[in-house]
Amino acid sequence: MIPRDGACKSLWQTDARSYSPVNRLNRRKIYDVAIVGGGITGVSTALLLQQAGKSCILMESNTLCFGSTGGTTAHLSNLPDTPYSTLSARFGKEAARLVRQSAEQAIGLIRRNIRKYDIHCGFENADAVIFSQNPSQDNQLEAWKAGCLEAGLDSGWVDQSPVPMDFTRALLVKGQGKFHPVKYVQGIARAFEKIGGTIVQRCRVQEFRMGDPLRIETSHGFLESRYLVFATHIPPGCSGYEPPCAAYRSYAVALRIPEDRYFPELVYDMEDPYHYYRCQWVKGKRYLIAGGADHRTGQVEDTRDCFRMLEDHIRQLFPVKEITHRWSSQYFKPEDGLPYIGALQGKEGKVFVATGYGGDGMVYSGVASLLIRKLIRKEKTALTGLFSPNRFQSRKVFSNRAGENGGPSRGVQEIQHPEELAPGEGRVGLYDKRSLAQFRDQKGNLIMMDSACRHQQCQITWNPAEKSWDCPCHGSRYSTTGKLLNGPADQDLILLDLHPALPQSR
Numbered sequence: 001m002i003p004r005d006g007a008c009k010s011l012w013q014t015d016a017r018s019y020s021p022v023n024r025l026n027r028r029k030i031y032d033v034a035i036v037g038g039g040i041t042g043v044s045t046a047l048l049l050q051q052a053g054k055s056c057i058l059m060e061s062n063t064l065c066f067g068s069t070g071g072t073t074a075h076l077s078n079l080p081d082t083p084y085s086t087l088s089a090r091f092g093k094e095a096a097r098l099v100r101q102s103a104e105q106a107i108g109l110i111r112r113n114i115r116k117y118d119i120h121c122g123f124e125n126a127d128a129v130i131f132s133q134n135p136s137q138d139n140q141l142e143a144w145k146a147g148c149l150e151a152g153l154d155s156g157w158v159d160q161s162p163v164p165m166d167f168t169r170a171l172l173v174k175g176q177g178k179f180h181p182v183k184y185v186q187g188i189a190r191a192f193e194k195i196g197g198t199i200v201q202r203c204r205v206q207e208f209r210m211g212d213p214l215r216i217e218t219s220h221g222f223l224e225s226r227y228l229v230f231a232t233h234i235p236p237g238c239s240g241y242e243p244p245c246a247a248y249r250s251y252a253v254a255l256r257i258p259e260d261r262y263f264p265e266l267v268y269d270m271e272d273p274y275h276y277y278r279c280q281w282v283k284g285k286r287y288l289i290a291g292g293a294d295h296r297t298g299q300v301e302d303t304r305d306c307f308r309m310l311e312d313h314i315r316q317l318f319p320v321k322e323i324t325h326r327w328s329s330q331y332f333k334p335e336d337g338l339p340y341i342g343a344l345q346g347k348e349g350k351v352f353v354a355t356g357y358g359g360d361g362m363v364y365s366g367v368a369s370l371l372i373r374k375l376i377r378k379e380k381t382a383l384t385g386l387f388s389p390n391r392f393q394s395r396k397v398f399s400n401r402a403g404e405n406g407g408p409s410r411g412v413q414e415i416q417h418p419e420e421l422a423p424g425e426g427r428v429g430l431y432d433k434r435s436l437a438q439f440r441d442q443k444g445n446l447i448m449m450d451s452a453c454r455h456q457q458c459q460i461t462w463n464p465a466e467k468s469w470d471c472p473c474h475g476s477r478y479s480t481t482g483k484l485l486n487g488p489a490d491q492d493l494i495l496l497d498l499h500p501a502l503p504q505s506r
């Protein structure tokens with residue numbers, strides 16, 4: 001099983017072994033490109049650049065697929081969360097067409113890699129079905145269809161939905177796919193290493209200094225590289241250059257249902273947040289994977305309720321034999337509906353970022369890898385401006401940035417009895433005029449941390465489902481003992497030694 005950034009186990013995680021790199025870091029070498037982050041974005045970009053003759057090194061602070069790629073649901077869809085009709089209204093018809101084209105190229109890239117490198121990742125082509133359930137959703141779906149047509153994507157009404165739910169209209173769109181994301185990423189990682197690429201796991205990139213070459217500080221010492229790509233969502237240590245994204249969590253369950261109830265399509269409803277469904281073969285067994293119940297990171301009182309809601313919803317639709325996996329993961333929603341892919345401003349065209357994919361990262365990661373390869377090779381492309389991470393600085397259309405990234409929604413209570421905390425539980429509270437994050441481990445030890453996030457000092461909150469500390473401002477996350485799980489923070493929580501003021505055992 002591979003590790004992931006939470007306590008819950010994803011279907012992919014339990015069906016994969018940790019990746020063991022073969023090639024070794026050469027500290028005396030100046031690499032052409034250093035890539036930070038071993039999810040689908042980092043590994044896809046590394047492979048494409050190595051294929052293009054660049055010498056690449058990829059650094060991952062944990063092991064490959066520790067982040068969202070290990071917790072995704074891996075619909076490969078050319079229907080972005082922000083529909084083509086909205087993209088067309090915001091950015092123009094040509095922009096919507098470019099997004100559609102680049103999504104198709106990204107799916108094509110995945111298909112080619114799977115064929116070329118013979119990757120056994122259960123890939124299957126699929127159609128997508130989206131269904132509406134009331135007049136307002138019918139209107140939206142009409143607009144979706146018109147947007148698809150304008151963007152050059154064929155779609156048609158159908159009178160059946162694979163998910164047994166009352167619906168008023170159902171739209172079918174061809175050209176999608178589904179796969180096992182961890183097996184795919186490990187497959188392209190092997191291909192990357194075979195052609196000379198280097199992967200270093202458990203290596204955190206801490207900061208970099210501009211120059212030629214760039215000097216990159218890591219937990220394994222420093223190294224030099226001509227270009228740097230952050231495939232880490234928000235780049236760590238780049239305060240002031242962070243593209244405006246809001247961190248969200250989405251919930252997924254894998255379950256077994258009667259054999260005749262599995263279906264081949266990718267299916268979506270139009271609720272807000274929407275539910276998504278699809279099936280996958282894993283080790284000779286079929287699973288239904290359903291997702292939804294999304295919310296801003298750190299802004300739900302009890303995250304276990306999200307699983308309850310999702311499970312109740314699924315049980316109304318399917319005769320569930322067994323829920324085998326429950327997990328949640330993180331995605332970053334861009335301010336204007338398009339991802340941020342490209343060179344960071346003020347970094348001489350040498351430092352790149354790829355983030356803000358919303359729920360479309362399987363496809364936008366491919367878009368990012370193709371675009372970053374072009375940018376590093378100084379090839380011209382119409383996508384540069386469209387996806388520029390710096391566009392928010394020139395465009396003032398979306399003014400609610402502070403609102404999206406607004407601070408914590410929950411008040412902090414006084415801790416009256418610090419010793420009263422059950423094993424496995426955590427809480428944030430005021431004690432002795434100090435704001436603490438407290439966790440009691442299974443041995444009864446009480447671990448205490450300063451509850452200020454290390455990014456911008458927002459108050460973290462306890463996530464009881466994933467057993468993590470989550471920051472409601474920008475989505476940084478920490479383990480029960482304060483170890484950094486997700487950026488943009490780049491340091492662990494501060495541990496406090498309040499003994500003997502607080503009793504250690506219950």
Ligand SMILES: Cc1cc2nc3c(=O)[nH]c(=O)nc-3n(C[C@H](O)[C@H](O)[C@H](O)COP(=O)(O)OP(=O)(O)OC[C@H]3O[C@@H](n4cnc5c(N)ncnc54)[C@H](O)[C@@H]3O)c2cc1C
Pocket residue numbers: 036037038039040041042059060061062063064065066067068069070071072073074075076077203204205206231232233236249250251252291328329330331354357358359360361362363364365487
């Ligand atoms: C529940 C859920 C379901 C989803 N379903 C879909 C779907 O069906 N289809 C779809 O297209 N998208 C989906 N998404 C979105 C998609 O999963 C993500 O956008 C995608 O996995 C992001 O990949 P990534 O490589 O950019 O990031 P990640 O997979 O998160 O990889 C980033 C990596 O960077 C590492 N890292 C961070 N900081 C550092 C550092 N300083 N030094 C070294 N390494 C570092 C992390 O450990 C991590 O492994 C879903 C998201 C969620 C949450």
